[in-house]
Amino acid sequence: MTDISEACRAVLDQPDPIAKVKAARKAARDWRMGRLEQRFTVAMPDRPARTDRPPLLPPSRMPKRGRAGSERARIAMLHALAHIEYVAIDLAFDLVGRFGAMFPPRFIDDWMKVGAEEAMHFALLERRLNAYGARYGDLPAHDGLWEAAEETAGDPMARLAVVPMVLEARGLDVTPSLISRFEAARDMRSGGIMRRIAEDEIGHVAAGVAWFRFLCDRERIDCVQNWQSQVRRHFRGAIKPPFNDSSRDKAGLTKEMMAGVAAPCDLSHTGRVADGGAIPDSG
Numbered sequence: 001m002t003d004i005s006e007a008c009r010a011v012l013d014q015p016d017p018i019a020k021v022k023a024a025r026k027a028a029r030d031w032r033m034g035r036l037e038q039r040f041t042v043a044m045p046d047r048p049a050r051t052d053r054p055p056l057l058p059p060s061r062m063p064k065r066g067r068a069g070s071e072r073a074r075i076a077m078l079h080a081l082a083h084i085e086y087v088a089i090d091l092a093f094d095l096v097g098r099f100g101a102m103f104p105p106r107f108i109d110d111w112m113k114v115g116a117e118e119a120m121h122f123a124l125l126e127r128r129l130n131a132y133g134a135r136y137g138d139l140p141a142h143d144g145l146w147e148a149a150e151e152t153a154g155d156p157m158a159r160l161a162v163v164p165m166v167l168e169a170r171g172l173d174v175t176p177s178l179i180s181r182f183e184a185a186r187d188m189r190s191g192g193i194m195r196r197i198a199e200d201e202i203g204h205v206a207a208g209v210a211w212f213r214f215l216c217d218r219e220r221i222d223c224v225q226n227w228q229s230q231v232r233r234h235f236r237g238a239i240k241p242p243f244n245d246s247s248r249d250k251a252g253l254t255k256e257m258m259a260g261v262a263a264p265c266d267l268s269h270t271g272r273v274a275d276g277g278a279i280p281d282s283g
């Protein structure tokens with residue numbers, strides 16, 4: 001019988017996007033059906049397997065891609081979003097495979113479900129790209145997302161503090177403007193996909209908050225102060241308002257928590273997706 005770590009590793013070791021989606025769905029389904037042994041016998045890789053498409057560039061070297069509202073800009077947005085979801089699949093299964101043994105089985109339930117949802121998000125965006133005559137891998141993508149995983153590879157508290165609670169939460173802030181951009185260009189399908197993703201992502205952030213709190217309670221330490229110090233230690237970027245307060249609230253990220261880590265408000269840095277292709281969040 002395959003165990004949890006082997007099923008997670010199979011996802012991370014699969015570079016082909018479509019095969020990765022299949023491996024992710026299989027792992028989540030097998031767990032749900034009780035077909036995975038609750039053991040962790042293999043280690044997770046330092047980096048997931050990748051093909052040469054898309055070429056990965058540092059965020060600063062991402063090309064400008066088309067006038068806002070143009071078809072080219074929409075393809076660039078969908079491609080950048082698909083890349084985030086592709087990396088988010090690996091982030092979810094790495095979390096389960098790397099740290100799952102330290103948690104009760106409900107942790108595996110939650111993050112296997114997250115992983116399956118990230119795979120669905122990727123598949124929806126890839127299908128949307130196909131409708132535009134494009135596909136994932138056609139454009140360069142930025143290589144910043146796995147850095148947070150490497151930075152927090154040794155500590156589940158740091159990982160939860162940064163990946164779901166900072167990066168995925170950032171997605172909650174930028175999604176409403178992405179939805180408006182697609183809908184302003186009469187691309188209602190892409191807008192609809194983003195609405196669905198936005199709903200799911202609240203759940204991903206909420207799972208991050210809940211399991212971070214679980215660890216804090218277990219160690220009897222203050223959750224808010226500890227989160228803020230983890231973020232200052234392990235997250236190099238700035239956490240920039242404006243925040244989507246209602247979505248953050250639903251996920252359990254309170255104003256009190258945000259107040260201790262937020263950078264001064266600078267509206268000029270938000271929503272750079274269509275211009276630079278760099279989306280500073282995780283799916």
Ligand SMILES: [Fe+2]
Nearest residue numbers: 168201204283
């Ligand atoms: Fe997510």
Ligand SMILES: [Fe+2]
Nearest residue numbers: 085118121283
């Ligand atoms: Fe996602």
